[in-house]
Amino acid sequence: MTLEEKIHPHIALEVGWNYFSQGYIRIALDVVDHSLVRWRNSWCDKTALHALALARAFFKVLCWCQLKEALGEALSIQAVDSPLPENSALLDMDIAVEFFYYKILQQARRESLVDEESFDPPIRERLQTIARLLSEAKRPQEATSFILFLVDETDSTTEKVAVLRRYLHDPSLLPINEANVCLLMAEVFSDRGFWYVAESEQFLERAEEIFKKYGHIEGELRVRMERFNMVKTKTHDMVQGMLQLADDSKTLFCRAVQIMALSYTMSAAMGLHPKDAIIGVHKLLEKACRETGNGFVQLQGHICIASGMTTFDEHISKGTDAICEYLDSAPHEMPKTEGKLAMLLGEVFAVLGDDQKSIKYAKLAVETLKKVPDYKTLSEADLMLAEATMSRALKRGEFRDEYPIIIKNLEQSLDLDEKCIYPHGVVRKCSTLVELESTLAIGDETGHHKTRQDHWMALLERANNDVDDEMKVNLINQCITTKQFGRAEALAREALTTFSTAKDPRRVAKCQHMIFSSMFRPFDFSSHSDSQLRKVEDIVCQAKTAVAAYKELGLGGISIGVVIEISQALEEFGQYCPSWKSALYGEALECLKLGESACQNMRKNLASWSGLEALLQKRILVEYKYHQEIYDRAQRLAGEIDDDQQLWRWAQVSKGKALSDMVASRLVSPVQCPTGLLTDDEAGNILEEEQRLIRGLQSASAFERLSIRKKLGQVRARMEGHSALGHLLASRTGKIDLQDLGWIFESDIIKGLPGNGKAVLVDWVVMGNTIVMLTVDATLVPQMRVLDVSLEQVRRWKQTYLDVEWPFNGATELGNMSEIGGLVSGLEKVSSKDDFLVLCPSKLLHAVPLHALKVGGISLIDRNFIIYSTSLSLLRQCCERANSKTGETQRNLRTAFFAVYEEESQNEENRVERQEIYACATKLAAWFESDPILGADANKRNFRERAREADILHYHGHMDYKKNDVLERSLHNDNFTVRDAYSLRLDTSLASIIACKSGGQDIAAGDEPLGLLSALQYAGCATTIGTFWSVDSSDGRDLAVAFFQRLCRQRNKNESPLNLAVCFCQAVRRLKNREKDDLYLPYHWAAFVMHGAWYL
Structure with missing residues (x-):
């Protein structure tokens, strides 16, 4: 086989898979990487290239822990809800794509890079569909992999067993597949406890019998390892047996099993063996990981051994040094791991009594964990920081001076506990706060700290009751999960009475929801009778009751998951009862509006983040938090009942909301306010008050935020009542009716x-x-x-x-x-x-x-x-910007014309074109009585400075288009990137960027754009011009001359406003009507595009 044949995508995937399954990750990565580099731009099978890209991304996770990069690759290739082929039409490359896509998402969820609540349902549904398609296609080998994935996604042991038993009865199941399922069944029964050991052993014996019969050595080794896992009380003999298993696996070239055995041995041996022996096991694991390229497992081993050694005095210094070393090298692509390492280090230094370092690493943990939606862990980090600060303050005698900082950390932690409904965390924080305030109350003649102590004591008592109430709610949820619907409904109604008496509206709403779930989930859609119709009426009535209860909680009171569940039920009942379809779909749409409000509230909660960071986080939020399910379902329902107005409305609220939010945030700037607004003293005072409260929110404690939010609501109510400010507020929120x-x-x-x-x-x-x-x-x-x-x-x-x-x-x-x-x-x-x-x-x-x-x-x-x-919404905001300048600058437009092209090239063709470009820029600038910025002067520093002052910004040159890194796409010369554009503060009416693919956008879920044009719109441009694809420089010159020539004509006629759309379209028509060569073809003119306000 030639080298070319060896790196053929199909062959490379097969070879890479074999190395991966044996545990040789680095070799697997090299194989698929060489193939992808060779074929990326020439292979026409896009699915094969996607499979290669995902395999490489996943292997990079296992080798180098590059998880964020892998997640970005996965989500750029497909969404969780991307359509699957129908009629069992999954091909080998489709299966490879789905396999590696799931493996990447699985790791990302463990690191909290994606939200489990929003990802779990669509992932589970996708796995079920793939497994079904593969079973129907009589491909049991592949189907088994996805069945095993599906079991991993199932929380209930009963459901896991049901899935596996059902699959074991599949007549097309191959023996090796049966053995793998039996092995997993043994593991599931083993996890259920001592009483299920016999069942577990029965499945292990069956798996072992099959593996031996077919000479499957790796399978036999895995059976041995599972037998060790079944032993709950670890012994020296068991640990020695695991070490022997690891050695046997290496001898038999089953490195994947060897590494699993060593990892298990090291954690099991903690507390049993001398520390030197544990370190010896760690060295074996480290060596095996280095030899095979298993960097991810190696990092986990480092964390395990380092944290274990810190609990023993003779090793604590070595353990601390190890954790510091690992933290320094921890990949920024795995923020949860990095945050936990910092927490671990903070705990170690607290034990050592080094408060300064404990505070340092607690702060690092807080900052790192803010990047992932793991509120419980972040809450614990905040508590650690408060306790470390308190310890230092007590030692220094600066307790009262440090008090505000300590209180702020504890209240931030409380906020997070309430956000994720974690009453156990609330109890811990309130206990600390009560202790803190009682200390300060001694000698406090004002009674301030005694009042706060009483406040936290009342909250502590309520939190203790919440812990008991939480157990009731968890029991009901468990009954629903295990399909004991009758018992769940009875318990939920009993709890509803208790919570209603206690006036606990949040749990009242939860109970109403659980009653609905208990009634809806067992409904038999295959049966049609009068009694079934009465059940439908009862369930729909209960759904309305649940929604009304959540409405009582106010904005953000209902979760998106609840909205989707209830709206889905109403949709299904509409299909079940066609005569009620319109009414039920209408109810579903009203429910989905609550979900839309929840989506808006989530985005508002990111208001304190910086510009680009906020935009990226909002894009993630829109993609991960069921947002698209809300909007897609609403659009589908509106379309089903032919409600054009509803469909139009949902289309508007679903598009580009993250970018619209960010552009809206700039409309508070004086230069972005509607014309004449700043001369209105009343409006100016209201705006100033609003901004003061917003700034206060960002630094306020939890104790103060409720009051500030209430005042902010009152100010915005005044804004709505003011004609100009009401218009501004609607623009900022992207309201479109x-x-x-x-x-x-x-x-x-x-x-x-x-x-x-x-x-x-x-x-x-x-x-x-x-x-x-x-x-x-x-x-x-x-x-x-x-x-x-x-x-x-x-x-x-x-x-x-x-x-x-x-x-x-x-x-x-x-x-x-x-x-x-x-x-x-x-x-x-x-x-x-x-x-x-x-x-x-x-x-x-x-x-x-x-x-x-x-x-x-x-x-x-x-x-x-x-x-x-x-x-x-974005159009309206761009037009607000245009309105703020219309009539003010038309007579004396400030312009900045940049041109740079192949400065270092001595090629004659490039030299001639460079002269043409510079001559063109010079001519354009002269029309507006300004000087062009050419060649080396068209650099990043000048671009930033001149762009801030310009009404019209024009650039002609190259663009470095990085396909997989949107933020690093840059304008030549001097690498002015998309990321840089987000940091600009512009007052620009028009930005014209004539460069290859300058109009290219990365479109995320919810039609969220990310690229140079959207960055310039965020920065302050009302109108932008770019290109869809790489264009000829001469075409760009012709477009610019035709466009600005027509703009000058309008200006010279004193027309107001200047119609940019007319100028642009006439310029494109001129390009299209050229007869020379093939210039009339779409390549030469269809690339140019204008976004935003159409007038100046």
């Missing part, structure tokens, strides 16, 4: 259109594989049209014509665009020639040049004037 759209259709705003041109808003919504178009004109009546082109067709077209080095293959006529022409079909019925269209795409459509598609045989850009926007 049909009745608020009149401003878009005002004649002054769309001035500059030829003839009787009018505005039409065009939205696309994706429901599964179906694409729907929604349009709204001045009548404010949405119209819905289901398009005859599917999302899969668009995906195939994009892969064929755009995901290549030269879009449209460089010389392909527009004819191939007819394949997706259905995306604009029907626009001829709702719009006319010269109308102004606002295009709001969705999902894959963000990458498609919709303006190049034909309507009635005419390209949309020839027929209409076009502007793109991620959402109407």
Whole structure:
């Protein structure tokens, strides 16, 4: 076999898999890495390349702990709810993709990089579907892997056993697969305790019998290891037996089993063997991990041995040094591990009495754990920091001076306990607070600390009651999980009476929800009778009661999971009772509105984060926290009952909310406020008060936040009552209702259109594989049209014509665009020639040049004037920025024209083009009476400085487009990155970036864009121009000249406002109508795109 054949993607995956299963991770990584590097840009089988990329990412996790990078790779390839092939059509590469995708998510969940509450249900559903498809396709070998994954995802032991027993009865099950299932069944029974040892041994014997019969050595070794695991009381003999098992595994080249055996031996031997012997086991594990490239297991071993040694005086110094070393080398891609290491180190130094270092590492733990949604662990870190600070203060006699810091840490910890409903944590923190305040109450004549002591004592008593109440709730949940629905309902109704009497609204709502779950889950949808219909009525009534109870808790009182469960039930009942469908779907939509409010509240809770960090966290939140399920379900239900207005509304609230939130945060800036607002003294005072309270929230203690939030609510109520501030508040929150759209259709705003041109808003919504178009004109009546082109067709077209080095293959006529022409079909019925269209795409459509598609045989850009926007919320905010400057700068526009191109190249062609670019920039700058910034002067420092002062910013040059690292994409020269753009504070009306793929965006769930154009919009640009793909420099020059020439003409005519959309579209038309060579082809003109406000 030649080297080329060896690294063929299919062969590389098979070889890499074999090395991985044997435990040789580094070799497996090398194999798939060489193949991916060789074939990435030339192999047409995208699924095979995705499988290679995911395998490499997972092996990097095992080798080097690069988990964040792996998670990013996985989520860039597919979402948890991506559609699976129907009719058992999973191919080998599909299976490989799903296998490694799940393994990466599994590790990410353990590190709390993704949220279990939001990921577990879709993962479980996906695994069930894959296992079913593989079983139907008679592929038991592959099906077994996903059955075992599914068992890992199941919490209840009873459910695990049921899944495995059902699978054991599959007639297509192969013997080795049966043995693997029996081995897992033995493990499940062993975990149930002493009484199930016999059942566990029975399954082990069956597995051992099969493995021996077929000569499966690794299987026999795993049976031996499971027998050791079954022994709950560890002994010296057992540990020696495990060491022998590890040695046998190495001899038989089963390195994966060897490493598992050594890991287990080391943890089991703690407290049994002399410490030197344990260190010896650790050295064996470390050596095995180094030899095989198992860096992840090696790190876990380091943590285990280091933390174990700190409990023994003779080893504590060595253990401390080891933890410090591991913490310094802990990968930033695994923040939970790093945070726990810091906590461990803080505990060690507390034992040693070194309060200074204990505080240092407790602070590090808090800062690190803030990066993951593990509130309980973060709460414990906050408590550790408070206790370490208290210990230092007592020793120094500075107790009263340190008091505010200690209180702040404890109250932050309490906040987290309440957020994750952790009453045991509340008890610990309140006990500490009571002790603290009682100490300070001695000699306090004001009685302040005695009052606070009484407050915390009352909270402590309530928390102790909560612990008892929590046990009741947990018992009911356990009954529901084990399908004892009758008992669960009875217990929930009994608890409801108790909590109602105690006036505990949160637990009342929880009980109402559990009663609903107990009634709904056993409902038999296969039976139809009058009694069943009465049950439906009762369950729906209970659902409404549960929702009403959660509403009583106020904003954020209901979890998104509850919303989804109840809305799903109402949807299923609507299908069960067709005559009630509209009413039940309407109830479901009302329930989903609560979920939408919860989503908004979660995003608001990130308001104190810095700009880019907040945006990234909000993107993660939108992707992980059931957000898309809320919006997708609502859109589907609205579409089912043909409610065009509801569908339009849900389309608006679902798109680009994270970016819209961040842009909105800038609208508090004086330069971004609506025209004339700052001259209104009343408005200015209200705005100043709002900002003061927001700043106070970020530094306030839990004791103070409730009062501040109440005051903030009162201030915002005053803002809503003020005409200008109410408008600003709606813009900042991205509020879009049909009745608020009149401003878009005002004649002054769309001035500059030829003839009787009018505005039409065009939205696309994706429901599964179906694409729907929604349009709204001045009548404010949405119209819905289901398009005859599917999302899969668009995906195939994009892969064929755009995901290549030269879009449209460089010389392909527009004819191939007819394949997706259905995306604009029907626009001829709702719009006319010269109308102004606002295009709001969705999902894959963000990458498609919709303006190049034909309507009635005419390209949309020839027929209409076009502007793109991620959402109407963002459009409104961009227009607010444009409004703040309209009329102020048109006569004396401040401009910055940058140009840089192949400065170091001596190639004649590049030299000529460089001269052309610089001449073009010089001409453009002269039109606006400014000087261009060329060559070496067009650097990062000058770009940042000049951009801050410019009304119009223009750049012509290269862009370093990093496909897998959006934030590091940069403008040549001097590496001005997307990350840098987020740090800018601009007052710019227009930013024109003529560079390869400058308009390329990474689109996350919820149509959340991340790229240079969205970064500039966040920074303060009202309008941005970019390119979909790599363009010829000459095309960019021609576009810029045509655009700015038309802009100057409008300005010279004293037109107000200046219509950027007219200038841009006419400029693109000019490019399209060039006759020289093949310049009329879409490659040369369809790449250019304008986003944001269409006027200046």
